[in-house]
Amino acid sequence: xxxxxxxxxxxxxxxxxxxxAKQQLDEAGIxxxxxxxxxxxxxxxQVMNEAYEIGRADALKETE
Numbered sequence: 001x002x003x004x005x006x007x008x009x010x011x012x013x014x015x016x017x018x019x020x021a022k023q024q025l026d027e028a029g030i031x032x033x034x035x036x037x038x039x040x041x042x043x044x045x046q047v048m049n050e051a052y053e054i055g056r057a058d059a060l061k062e063t064e
């Protein structure tokens with residue numbers, strides 16, 4: 001289960017890389033709007049949550 005504060009951390013990471021992603025999309029001729037970002041941000045949050053849980057499980061195994 002995701003810790004509530006992790007969602008905000010994940011969103012901060014996404015926002016950190018958003019300008020680079022937007023530049024690459026612009027160069028590819030793909031227009032990016034705020035409306036288009038939302039589904040991808042939700043997907044990103046799900047991916048980050050799963051990655052976090054995998055890392056957390058691995059860390060717990062190492063401490064056993």
